Amino acid sequence: MNFEAKINKFIEILIDYKGYVKVIEGLENTLKIAILGLVIGIVIGTLIATVRVIPKYKTLPRVLNSICTFYVGFFRGTPMVVQLLLFYYVALPLMGINLPSVSVAIAVFGLNSGAYISEIMRSGIQSVDYGQTEGGRSVGLSFATTMMKIVIPQAVKNILPTLGNEFIVLIKETSIVSFIGAADLYVAFNYIGSNSYEFMVPYLAMAIIYIVIVCIITVLIKFMERSLKKSDRRN
Amino acid sequence: MIDVIDLKKSFGKVDVLKGIDIKINKGDVVVVIGPSGSGKSTFLRCLNCMEDPTGGQIIFNGVDIADPKVNINIHRRRIGMVFQHFNLFNNKTVIQNIMLSPVLCALSDRRKAIIRNIFSKKKEPVRSKDEIKKTEKENAMKLLARIGLEDKANAYPSTLSGGQKQRVAIVRSLAMNPDVILFDEPTSALDPEMVGEVLEVMKELAKSGMTMVIVTHEMGFAKEVGSRIVFIDEGVIKEENNPKDFFDNPQDPRLKEFLSKVLI
Ligand SMILES: Nc1ncnc2c1ncn2[C@@H]1O[C@H](COP(=O)(O)OP(=O)(O)OP(=O)(O)O)[C@@H](O)[C@H]1O
Ligand SMILES: [Mg+2]
Numbered sequence: 001m002n003f004e005a006k007i008n009k010f011i012e013i014l015i016d017y018k019g020y021v022k023v024i025e026g027l028e029n030t031l032k033i034a035i036l037g038l039v040i041g042i043v044i045g046t047l048i049a050t051v052r053v054i055p056k057y058k059t060l061p062r063v064l065n066s067i068c069t070f071y072v073g074f075f076r077g078t079p080m081v082v083q084l085l086l087f088y089y090v091a092l093p094l095m096g097i098n099l100p101s102v103s104v105a106i107a108v109f110g111l112n113s114g115a116y117i118s119e120i121m122r123s124g125i126q127s128v129d130y131g132q133t134e135g136g137r138s139v140g141l142s143f144a145t146t147m148m149k150i151v152i153p154q155a156v157k158n159i160l161p162t163l164g165n166e167f168i169v170l171i172k173e174t175s176i177v178s179f180i181g182a183a184d185l186y187v188a189f190n191y192i193g194s195n196s197y198e199f200m201v202p203y204l205a206m207a208i209i210y211i212v213i214v215c216i217i218t219v220l221i222k223f224m225e226r227s228l229k230k231s232d233r234r235n
Numbered sequence: 236m237i238d239v240i241d242l243k244k245s246f247g248k249v250d251v252l253k254g255i256d257i258k259i260n261k262g263d264v265v266v267v268i269g270p271s272g273s274g275k276s277t278f279l280r281c282l283n284c285m286e287d288p289t290g291g292q293i294i295f296n297g298v299d300i301a302d303p304k305v306n307i308n309i310h311r312r313r314i315g316m317v318f319q320h321f322n323l324f325n326n327k328t329v330i331q332n333i334m335l336s337p338v339l340c341a342l343s344d345r346r347k348a349i350i351r352n353i354f355s356k357k358k359e360p361v362r363s364k365d366e367i368k369k370t371e372k373e374n375a376m377k378l379l380a381r382i383g384l385e386d387k388a389n390a391y392p393s394t395l396s397g398g399q400k401q402r403v404a405i406v407r408s409l410a411m412n413p414d415v416i417l418f419d420e421p422t423s424a425l426d427p428e429m430v431g432e433v434l435e436v437m438k439e440l441a442k443s444g445m446t447m448v449i450v451t452h453e454m455g456f457a458k459e460v461g462s463r464i465v466f467i468d469e470g471v472i473k474e475e476n477n478p479k480d481f482f483d484n485p486q487d488p489r490l491k492e493f494l495s496k497v498l499i
Contacts, residue, residue, distance in 0.1 A: 129322075131318065131320050131321075131322035132322065132324065132325065134285060134318065134322055135318070135321075135322030135323065135324060135404075136324070136336075137285065137308075137311065138283065138285065138311060138315070138316035138318075138322070138408070139311070139312070139315075139316075139335070139336035139407065139408065139411055140308050140309070140310075140311040140312035140336055140340060140411065141308065141335075141336055141339065142308050145339060149324075149335065149339075150324050150326065150327075153326045154325060154326050157326070
């Protein structure tokens with residue numbers, strides 16, 4: 001088969017055999033897992049990072065801090081595939097919980113990125129001058145309120161590029177969710193490939209879709225960075 | 236108003252404050268001077284527990300706020316603080332800087348009032364959120380007018396000069412309607428030509444009867460505005476007097492030496 005024939009075959013399966021339904025479903029799942037995973041990750045990561053910077057002379061912060069250290073150690077110390085398999089085939093069945101594989105994937109992606117984002121967020125918080133915290137505390141704001149209203153918004157601005165990077169990593173990592181039977185882009189294009197006994201064009205198309213998504217995200221982040229920078233500009 | 240009793244503070248093995256006793260009454264303008272590293276900042280920062288004292292008491296309006304069990308945030312609302320490096324919120328505009336804490340505090344008081352109303356027959360009046368924001372905004376604009384910076388209301392701190400930043404920082408602390416304001420070298424980070432405008436605002440505050448505790452190296456200002464001058468050295472108060480006697484007739488040998496160095 002020459003290349004043109006391969007493309008025709010691909011289009012035939014994509015359109016006539018409803019391959020596009022699979023692709024759309026895969027795309028949807030990929031985005032769902034990456035976006036929701038990122039949102040959960042940001043929430044968890046911010047909480048952990050906040051615990052990490054609380055002054056440590058009371059017992060409760062120390063205990064919380066140890067829990068966070070263990071959590072981050074586990075999720076950074078094992079491959080995400082292993083975490084997926086552990087949750088889907090071991091932890092959840094043991095607890096008697098039955099969840100769709102996409103939901104499990106979202107949860108694991110969230111928990112995993114939470115560990116990485118906590119470190120990103122911590123360095124972001126530490127990059128904000130301590131005077132900002134003092135200013136907040138001096139007018140009677142609690143530690144939590146000072147963090148939420150003053151420090152974390154500035155930290156997020158500083159780490160936005162790194163956070164964008166994390167999102168891109170998540171998008172690409174979604175290709176492992178087929179290990180627990182979730183239908184992502186890889187599953188969709190694999191379906192097309194195996195129906196035509198021809199994998200060159202489907203995989204090429206898959207790569208292009210990933211690149212397009214990543215380009216879109218990059219542009220969005222640049223845009224957000226610029227709009228968040230307005231407090232730095234002299235006007 | 237603030238009664239400091241045998242205040243001690245150490246960082247690890249270093250004893251910085253070794254027992255400070257002082258009474259600050261309503262309307263006092265207490266100026267704290269002393270050599271570098273003598274513990275002036277530490278003393279000031281203990282007054283609102285920015286540094287937790289390691290010993291002694293700080294009785295503020297009848298409550299010992301050095302006790303770790305008290306909710307310090309409630310008391311800090313009544314104790315303003317102005318820093319050497321301004322510490323304005325960089326992610327907020329000037330007016331947001333001033334309004335932030337008053338609005339949040341009013342909202343949290345409002346929530347508590349609503350909860351109390353559920354459980355008691357006597358219903359207290361509850362202001363709406365918009366009303367709170369409107370009042371605080373008007374108040375903030377009035378404060379900005381007082382320092383002549385109304386036109387900067389929507390500017391970000393990064394666009395202001397040092398003197399403007401410090402004036403905003405002063406009214407930010409004023410917006411909480413504090414009983415006392417603490418100043419830690421408020422003019423030390425400023426270019427010389429901006430020192431005057433900040434001292435002017437502080438003089439006016441003193442004239443209006445605000446209670447103030449000021450750490451400064453501006454001896455002229457101390458003499459003019461202070462109602463009492465305190466010399467801190469080696470972690471204790473070595474001398475405390477009215478400005479005239481303090482500068483014209485110092486007793487402590489270390490103070491004599493210090494004054495001979497700073498008053499040329
Ligand atoms: N957070 C801290 N940890 C450890 N040591 C500290 C800390 N803060 C202050 N010190 C030490 O306490 C001593 C007093 O410091 P402080 O800042 O109160 O002095 P100061 O009188 O304000 O001096 P300056 O005029 O230079 O501002 C110094 O020796 C300083 O090194
Ligand atoms: Mg100091």
